[in-house]
Amino acid sequence: xxxxxxxxxxxxxxxxxxxxxxxxxxxxxxxxxxxxxxxxxxxxxxxxxxxxxxxxxxxxxxxxxxxxxxxxxxxxxxxxxxxxxxxxxxxxxxxxxxxxxxxxxxxxxxxxxxxxxxxxxxxxxxxxxxxxxxxxxxxxxxxxxxxxxxxxxxxxxxxxxxxxxxxxxxxxxxxxxxxxxxxxxxxxxxxxxxxxxxxxxxxxxxxxxxxxxxxxxxxxxxxxxxxxxxxxxxxxxxxxxxxxxxxxxxxxxxxxxxxxxxxxxxxxxxxxxxxxxxxxxxxxxxxxxxxxxxxxxxxxxxxxxxxxxxxxxxxxxxxxxxxxxxxxxxxxxxxxxxxxxxxxxxxxxxxxxxxxxxxxxxxxxxxxxxxxxxxxxxxxx
Numbered sequence: 001x002x003x004x005x006x007x008x009x010x011x012x013x014x015x016x017x018x019x020x021x022x023x024x025x026x027x028x029x030x031x032x033x034x035x036x037x038x039x040x041x042x043x044x045x046x047x048x049x050x051x052x053x054x055x056x057x058x059x060x061x062x063x064x065x066x067x068x069x070x071x072x073x074x075x076x077x078x079x080x081x082x083x084x085x086x087x088x089x090x091x092x093x094x095x096x097x098x099x100x101x102x103x104x105x106x107x108x109x110x111x112x113x114x115x116x117x118x119x120x121x122x123x124x125x126x127x128x129x130x131x132x133x134x135x136x137x138x139x140x141x142x143x144x145x146x147x148x149x150x151x152x153x154x155x156x157x158x159x160x161x162x163x164x165x166x167x168x169x170x171x172x173x174x175x176x177x178x179x180x181x182x183x184x185x186x187x188x189x190x191x192x193x194x195x196x197x198x199x200x201x202x203x204x205x206x207x208x209x210x211x212x213x214x215x216x217x218x219x220x221x222x223x224x225x226x227x228x229x230x231x232x233x234x235x236x237x238x239x240x241x242x243x244x245x246x247x248x249x250x251x252x253x254x255x256x257x258x259x260x261x262x263x264x265x266x267x268x269x270x271x272x273x274x275x276x277x278x279x280x281x282x283x284x285x286x287x288x289x290x291x292x293x294x295x296x297x298x299x300x301x302x303x304x305x306x307x308x309x310x311x312x313x314x315x316x317x318x319x320x321x322x323x324x325x326x327x328x329x330x331x332x333x334x335x336x337x338x339x340x341x342x343x344x345x346x347x348x349x350x351x352x353x354x355x356x357x358x359x360x361x362x363x364x365x366x367x368x369x370x371x372x373x374x375x376x377x378x379x380x381x
Contacts, residue, residue: 150193
């Protein structure tokens, strides 16, 4: 007697096309696995976390949507635009509705809210970077999920870095906009995720990434691809303002920066090497004064521009002098920290200026304290 056959109408498209019985296993049926085909169930089923420990379900407040939350972020992330898992969808929604608004001003909101997420849909590494930043931001807003979300941010960042580095090495102009967008996310990621490390004085021998060099690398990358970037979504950020003469009257902070020039005055007992060091420090200080006085943007935007630009404009020799812990260079670096304190309310810069100043104060000692009193006493904003 012939066994009764139950006809299935819910099998995957690949099995229907091949007219074979589908076991309907998800996310990929057995036939597709055996024949190495892309099962359409994979695109319909969110990826499940591969964990050794038990998942927990958490129901958010009634005013919010109910979502499935894992106690751990370590799950397989398939970040193609058609198969974002529930966790990634939560982070993408958080980014496009909240996190993106913390970057830039209203005039450029569309760049962070629309252009970059659209780029991320076709560049998986950028999507990883975007989700890492979103998870990091959400960990601050939801401290009860901090451990879960910071681990998820770390995982997403590490998933994106290999492809990012590969694209950087190839220097393909077709991908440069996505590469710069990822690099732009690296800066707040380093500042916001490594609280215990942000108080270090920049050193070329660091085993861990330093936010100062993240700023510097971003500006150098932008400089190398300036012409191409001007033609894309970042064009509005890269317009050059009119040249201007340094006006100390318009900048009340300049009196403190000008005082540092007294420290850099030459003396007859200085060696030629000392004089060369002072000239390098003067150039770094002059650029810092210029950025402090930049009059072409609203205050917060102006400060953010200065914070990003100064690390990339100082010379390589100044970086070396800073690494040598020369007091003159550290005093200038301390005054740069005033800019960081001006925007301490920014979620990824909170405490960065104060932690750096504490490290500088410790390195300089009591004898040099009068030269950094203004940065130390400057209030947080």
